[in-house]
């Protein structure tokens with residue numbers, strides 16, 4: 244059975260540019276982490292009910308893969324929606340979970356995007372990347388990036404604007420403190436205590452600078468607007484911070500570019 248890789252991401256920078264209802268508009272450089280991925284496959288099963296096999300701390304209904312299934316069903320015409328239901332009656336989604344949860348590495352989002360692409364491929368649904376990204380955005384703000392599958396991209400809006408950024412893929416060292424960080428909580432603390440959106444000039448500069456140069460020039464809190472609010476809300480994070488590391492998304496992962504072996 245074919246195995247599909249659902250890669251993790253890191254946010255090289257993440258700056259808030261404004262507010263949209265309960266969400267924050269951002270400009271962020273997402274880079275795929277080549278060495279860290281979940282492995283998804285369809286495996287045959289006995290019972291007809293929708294099934295995900297894997298090491299998850301949430302219920303099936305809360306799983307991003309199940310949510311992607313429901314939104315995908317919703318977007319299809321009658322005939323294709325029946326094919327999708329038939330597929331998921333015969334097969335379970337098997338997930339070898341390697342990306343830690345509550346990590347800021349987009350694990351759940353990447354699984355959802357990969358599941359959408361698997362269904363599109365296996366059932367020949369003929370959906371374009373844009374159409375899959377629209378379905379994916381309903382599951383979560385990070386899903387569109389994973390649908391497009393770029394190595395590196397500037398991501399804007401609340402996650403729906405994904406522009407490829409051509410640059411060499413960097414090799415990362417990532418570590419994830421065992422702290423269950425809530426993304427909505429971190430954004431709420433940002434809005435309450437740290438609200439300072441950046442202007443268009445700064446946005447343009449960030450969008451055109453390579454990830455390598457950004458990480459050379461900026462400090463951890465300059466690069467990620469969510470670091471200070473995360474630190475304020477989860478004080479134990481401070482114990483894990485190491486010089487030279489950066490913060491991904493709303494945390495709790497830290498990363499740095501691996502030194503080249505001499």
Ligand SMILES: C[C@](O)(CO)[C@H](O)COP(=O)(O)OP(=O)(O)OC[C@H]1O[C@@H](n2ccc(N)nc2=O)[C@H](O)[C@@H]1O
Nearest residue numbers: 265266267268352383384385386401426427430492493
């Ligand atoms: C922190 C990042 O991972 C950076 O890549 C994303 O901005 C968050 O992406 P995500 O976890 O897929 O987020 P979602 O599951 O869509 O949203 C969870 C909650 O986080 C907050 N949220 C999320 C994204 C965003 N641009 N602004 C927000 O304020 C909202 O309260 C939202 O209800």
Ligand SMILES: Nc1ncnc2c1ncn2[C@@H]1O[C@H](COP(=O)(O)OP(=O)(O)OP(=O)(O)O)[C@@H](O)[C@H]1O
Nearest residue numbers: 300301306307344345346347348349350351352354
């Ligand atoms: N497919 C999935 N993989 C992992 N966790 C999932 C998944 N679906 C739902 N969850 C639940 O979502 C929460 C954390 O999700 P996830 O692994 O995407 O973390 P995250 O690091 O917060 O992601 P992000 O980088 O988008 O902020 C946990 O409550 C987890 O049980």
